[in-house]
Amino acid sequence: MNLTVNGVDTTIESGPLTSLLDVLREELGITSAKAGCEQGGCGACTVLVNGASRRSCLTPVASIDGAAVTTVEGLGSPEHMSPVQQAFTHHYAAQCGFCTSGMMMAAQAYIEGGGSDDHEAIQEALGGHVCRCTGYVKIIDAVAAVARGESFDLSVTAAGTAMTNIGGMA
Amino acid sequence: MAEVLIPASPSEAVSLYGDGAGTTVIAGGTVVMPEITYGRLTPGRVLLLSNAGLDGVTIDGTTITLGATTRIDTLAALGDQVAALATCADNIADGEIRGQATVGGNLCVSQGPEAPRGDLQGVLLALDATVRSAGADGERTEAIEEFLSHRAGRLVLDVSFERPSASAFSALDYPHTHEYTVLAVTGVRAADGTIRLAATGLAGTASRLHAAEALASDPTAAGAAAVGDCSFADDALASAWYREQTLPVLVRRVLNQLEESA
Ligand SMILES: Cc1cc2nc3c(=O)[nH]c(=O)nc-3n(C[C@H](O)[C@H](O)[C@H](O)COP(=O)(O)OP(=O)(O)OC[C@H]3O[C@@H](n4cnc5c(N)ncnc54)[C@H](O)[C@@H]3O)c2cc1C
Numbered sequence: 001m002n003l004t005v006n007g008v009d010t011t012i013e014s015g016p017l018t019s020l021l022d023v024l025r026e027e028l029g030i031t032s033a034k035a036g037c038e039q040g041g042c043g044a045c046t047v048l049v050n051g052a053s054r055r056s057c058l059t060p061v062a063s064i065d066g067a068a069v070t071t072v073e074g075l076g077s078p079e080h081m082s083p084v085q086q087a088f089t090h091h092y093a094a095q096c097g098f099c100t101s102g103m104m105m106a107a108q109a110y111i112e113g114g115g116s117d118d119h120e121a122i123q124e125a126l127g128g129h130v131c132r133c134t135g136y137v138k139i140i141d142a143v144a145a146v147a148r149g150e151s152f153d154l155s156v157t158a159a160g161t162a163m164t165n166i167g168g169m170a
Numbered sequence: 171m172a173e174v175l176i177p178a179s180p181s182e183a184v185s186l187y188g189d190g191a192g193t194t195v196i197a198g199g200t201v202v203m204p205e206i207t208y209g210r211l212t213p214g215r216v217l218l219l220s221n222a223g224l225d226g227v228t229i230d231g232t233t234i235t236l237g238a239t240t241r242i243d244t245l246a247a248l249g250d251q252v253a254a255l256a257t258c259a260d261n262i263a264d265g266e267i268r269g270q271a272t273v274g275g276n277l278c279v280s281q282g283p284e285a286p287r288g289d290l291q292g293v294l295l296a297l298d299a300t301v302r303s304a305g306a307d308g309e310r311t312e313a314i315e316e317f318l319s320h321r322a323g324r325l326v327l328d329v330s331f332e333r334p335s336a337s338a339f340s341a342l343d344y345p346h347t348h349e350y351t352v353l354a355v356t357g358v359r360a361a362d363g364t365i366r367l368a369a370t371g372l373a374g375t376a377s378r379l380h381a382a383e384a385l386a387s388d389p390t391a392a393g394a395a396a397v398g399d400c401s402f403a404d405d406a407l408a409s410a411w412y413r414e415q416t417l418p419v420l421v422r423r424v425l426n427q428l429e430e431s432a
């Protein structure tokens with residue numbers, strides 16, 4: 001079997017019924033997709049399969065042979081973060097971080113699908129994702145900011161001097 | 171390790187399925203995959219339908235056919251044809267699961283201990299759908315009520331029904347990340363004016379509400395009669411008592427909605 005993972009053609013050796021989650025984490029060492037519930041209920045394992053956000057824990061790898069898979073590692077690097085990654089950073093949309101990769105992949109699919117900054121629409125798009133930490137407000141703010149095409153000065157955020165931005169921008 | 175077969179056409183799927191003995195079918199995998207992950211199921215022979223070409227919605231005059239591997243999210247587009255089907259589909263899980271879960275899987279899935287699974291069954295019962303399946307005695311087309319009473323050993327190929335003149339869906343949801351469906355009622359007014367009702371969230375598979383149908387012109391009486399048609403599930407989502415109290419309300423709502431759309 002073959003997958004194009006974050007743009008790289010990759011031969012897959014795992015068995016055909018191995019979940020995409022296990023293929024990513026165990027065979028390929030790509031650990032951004034998290035093993036939360038492993039039964040479809042939390043969203044932490046979400047990745048893009050041919051551009052659609054999908055639960056990797058529910059996906060037997062043989063069912064997507066030949067597909068393009070994108071994980072957070074494929075969105076951007078720490079030096080060159082994608083708009084979604086920048087917005088999550090700027091809006092402090094992560095605490096423990098366990099839900100964050102899944103949230104960002106769902107957000108990426110939502111933005112690529114032309115999603116607006118309407119909070120209800122964003123809630124619907126992220127509806128299958130559980131976060132125990134943030135209370136969701138900052139996550140939704142972050143996605144809305146990307147939908148509006150806002151840009152962020154992360155040098156300020158990272159230095160901690162932008163604390164007044166918390167919760168205040170969207 | 172399981173033998174995994176990946177048919178590339180409907181006919182190949184039928185011949186590889188054969189009589190279905192010892193074969194686990196995986197369509198969207200949203201129910202089967204956790205079973206495997208948690209070691210509750212160790213399949214010996216697997217038929218993976220992802221590439222079998224069994225998906226797609228066909229509309230031929232007034233007949234609507236849903237291929238077995240049609241994704242649940244595609245049913246939203248049928249809202250102007252069959253409101254109840256689109257409303258029910260939209261109430262299942264979340265957008266991402268709906269993009270993976272299939273109609274055939276929803277029809278074949280067994281009742282879970284605490285999570286809803288076969289929500290579409292009620293709508294398809296009220297639509298008096300027919301199910302085309304393959305198995306030991308070859309291909310068979312039968313009423314969904316019959317199909318649900320003997321699903322084992324059948325590979326579902328598609329489900330068809332006539333476009334109703336009106337339909338309505340009403341559900342009691344349990345607040346959870348996925349708004350689990352505790353109990354739901356579908357009402358359909360067929361082209362000839364016949365009213366059909368069905369409920370999901372009962373003990374066992376979904377069920378037609380025949381006694382309530384006979385009293386459809388009086389929603390309150392129909393609601394009371396519906397209770398006699400059902401045996402109620404008693405689980406983590408709701409007690410049997412609560413379901414019994416709620417069913418008449420849902421029946422009334424659905425009949426009133428059908429009345430309004432007349
Ligand atoms: C988080 C979460 C929330 C959910 N919420 C809901 C909900 O609100 N309502 C609801 O109804 N369901 C819900 N489900 C259950 C499930 O997603 C649906 O029942 C879905 O339609 C199952 O389809 P599938 O293709 O994924 O099934 P699979 O997991 O592929 O298969 C399910 C069963 O059907 C059999 N099967 C599949 N296709 C065929 C076929 N063509 N012929 C014969 N047998 C077949 C399989 O062998 C298996 O026994 C939820 C699931 C999850 C993970």
Ligand code: FES
Nearest residue numbers: 036037038043057
């Ligand atoms: S790990 Fe896949 S949804 Fe929870």
Ligand code: FES
Nearest residue numbers: 095096131132133
């Ligand atoms: S940041 Fe901890 S679960 Fe969301």
